[in-house]
Structure formats: structure tokens, C-alpha cells
Amino acid sequence: MIREMALGLALGAGATDLVAAQGLEGRIGRFYDAGGWTLYRVGLSRPLGGIFGLGYHGDYFRREGGSAGGFAGAGIDLTAFRTGAEGPYLVAGLGGGLGSPTSNRFSEPWGSWSAGAGYDLSPASFISVGVEGRWRKLSIGSHDGFELAAGLALRFGGRPDRPPPTPRAPLPPAGSPSSLPSAAVDSPRAPAALADSVIATAAEAMGRPYRYGGTGENGGGFDCSGLIQYAYGRHGVELPRRSVEQAREGKAVRKKLDALAPGDLLTFSNRGKTVTHVGMYIGEGRFIHSATRGVQVSALSAEDPYGRWWYKRWVGVRRIVPAPR
Numbered sequence: 001m002i003r004e005m006a007l008g009l010a011l012g013a014g015a016t017d018l019v020a021a022q023g024l025e026g027r028i029g030r031f032y033d034a035g036g037w038t039l040y041r042v043g044l045s046r047p048l049g050g051i052f053g054l055g056y057h058g059d060y061f062r063r064e065g066g067s068a069g070g071f072a073g074a075g076i077d078l079t080a081f082r083t084g085a086e087g088p089y090l091v092a093g094l095g096g097g098l099g100s101p102t103s104n105r106f107s108e109p110w111g112s113w114s115a116g117a118g119y120d121l122s123p124a125s126f127i128s129v130g131v132e133g134r135w136r137k138l139s140i141g142s143h144d145g146f147e148l149a150a151g152l153a154l155r156f157g158g159r160p161d162r163p164p165p166t167p168r169a170p171l172p173p174a175g176s177p178s179s180l181p182s183a184a185v186d187s188p189r190a191p192a193a194l195a196d197s198v199i200a201t202a203a204e205a206m207g208r209p210y211r212y213g214g215t216g217e218n219g220g221g222f223d224c225s226g227l228i229q230y231a232y233g234r235h236g237v238e239l240p241r242r243s244v245e246q247a248r249e250g251k252a253v254r255k256k257l258d259a260l261a262p263g264d265l266l267t268f269s270n271r272g273k274t275v276t277h278v279g280m281y282i283g284e285g286r287f288i289h290s291a292t293r294g295v296q297v298s299a300l301s302a303e304d305p306y307g308r309w310w311y312k313r314w315v316g317v318r319r320i321v322p323a324p325r
Contacts (some may be wrong), residue, residue, distance in 0.1 A: 029149025036064040053079040073097015101141040111139040195263030202231040209294040222290040247275040253317040265318040
């Protein structure tokens with residue numbers, strides 16, 4: 001029951017976070033029509049839910065080389081697979097406004113459609129840089145061609161208001177035994193109860209931002225291993241600080257979904273076999289972890305658009321809590 005409540009809390013908080021999250025974006029690029037145009041764009045983006053997102057932006061196209069001609073207006077974009085994490089995405093958009101291909105008088109109405117793909121990199125939880133390529137068609141002057149733009153996005157919001165956390169017992173002192181209490185081994189129900197409690201503690205951190213080196217101190221953010229250490233530490237299980245060290249704790253388990261138990265430590269790698277990320281399995285094919293957009297729940301699935309990225313980088317499982325007998 002505790003695990004089901006924790007899963008519901010995590011998913012509900014994740015949905016609220018999705019609605020609140022948004023970003024301020026700026027791009028500069030080139031529209032490769034005859035003669036060429038320089039593109040300037042500023043806008044807002046936000047997720048719609050699932051794999052989709054929506055963007056609103058203002059555009060200005062200026063003829064290159066000092067020649068007369070320009071277009072100004074606004075547009076709307078629909079994106080797919082742009083989750084806030086690093087990776088590729090698809091985009092399609094409609095726009096319109098006033099302009100002229102031969103003068104600077106902005107005297108003619110214009111419309112446009114475009115479609116293409118982009119790639120985002122996220123060096124920090126609140127910022128991303130990326131590049132986007134589209135094919136664009138303008139309604140006046142038979143202007144169409146490839147558009148390439150690079151940009152910067154600042155993310156804000158995405159952290160819903162929450163009541164103050166319930167006071168908890170202090171973390172175990174440094175040097176205390178890392179093994180489970182004997183009751184956790186002797187009672188067939190105790191390991192499951194411990195796993196439920198650890199998951200519930202991790203779920204209560206949903207919405208906290210990603211912070212490199214973060215351990216949740218003073219209500220702050222977490223990095224991936226900081227969240228795992230925090231959740232287990234609150235229930236008397238001491239784990240090392242770094243993900244590569246946590247990946248050596250407990251007992252190895254087969255890397256199969258049907259072999260996983262709630263509370264299992266999942267390890268991931270961007271560099272061959274070296275562990276670079278950890279998360280905690282919570283059941284029903286999902287895991288909780290702290291990644292670019294903060295503490296979140298993701299699917300461990302080759303079929304899920306976002307979960308696929310993690311599934312391909314999943315390298316191992318460690319069981320910290322003994323499975324119920």
C-alpha cells in the first residue's frame with residue numbers, strides 16, 4: 001500500500017511539474033533562400049503532456065548583404081520528444097505577419113509553415129543550448145528553403161508549491177554500520193516495508209531541482225547519487241556518496257525487468273561500462289531519479305519515447321534491500 005501511494009505521489013507531482021515548467025528561448029540563424037536571410041527569434045516554450053510541447057515566438061527575417069527586404073511576425077510550434085533532457089526532437093510550425101521581400105516597409109501580409117528537427121544539450125538544470133534545422137515555405141514571393149538556427153533556452157517554473165516536509169529522524173552518524181538491522185533479514189515482511197519506506201522518501205522529493213553535488217541539504221536539490229543516499233539514509237541504510245561506488249553495494253541482480261524488485265538500485269552509463277547515473281526502481285516498469293529536470297519518474301522501457309534513452313544506457317542492477325522470502 002505504501003508503495004502504491006508513493007508511486008501515485010510521484011506521478012502526480014511529475015504531472016504538476018510538467019504543467020508548470022516553461023522556458024524562455026532565443027535563436028539566431030539563417031534562412032537559405034535566394035540571397036539569404038538572417039533570422040532572429042525570441043519565444044516561450046512549455047510541455048503539453050506526454051511527448052509533446054508547445055512554443056510561441058516572435059520572428060524577424062532580414063535580407064542579408066544590406067539589401068532591402070524583411071519580414072516580422074509571430075508563430076507557434078508543436079514539438080515531439082523534446083522532454084527537457086539532452087537529445088533529438090521533432091518540430092513543426094505555423095507563422096505569419098507583415099513584410100516585403102523587396103523593401104523595408106512591412107506592407108504585405110505573409111504566412112509560413114515549417115518542419116524539421118533539433119538537438120538540445122543541457123549543461124545545467126536551468127539552461128540548454130541547441131541547434132534546429134527546418135524546411136520553410138513563405139506564402140509571398142515563392143520563398144522557400146532550408147533554415148538553420150542555434151539558440152539558448154533558460155528553463156524556469158516546474159516546481160509546484162508543496163507543504164513543508166514532515167519532520168524525520170536524523171541521518172545515521174558517519175561510521176555507523178551499513179548493514180540492515182537484523183529484523184530486516186529475519187522477518188519476511190520487513191524488507192518489503194523498508195523498500196516501501198525508502199521509495200516514499202524519494203517520492204517526497206519530487207520537483208526538487210537537479211544540483212550537481214546536491215544531497216538535499218536545507219531543502220535543496222539532488223544529484224542522482226545524492227537522492228539515493230538520502231532516501232536510504234533516512235531509514236538507516238548508509239550508502240557511499242558517488243554513483244560509481246553505490247554501483248558496488250548490495251547484491252547484483254539480472255538486468256531483466258521481471259527480475260526487479262521495488263527499491264533496487266538501477267545503474268546507467270554514458271561511457272561504456274563506467275557507471276555515470278543511478279536511479280531507484282519503484283515498480284510497474286518505472287524508476288525515480290534526479291536528472292536534468294530534477295527529481296522525476298521515468299519509464300524503464302524501450303518503447304517509451306523518453307524512457308528509451310535511459311533503457312539503452314541501463315547497465316546493471318544492485319539489490320540493497322533483500323527480497324522478501
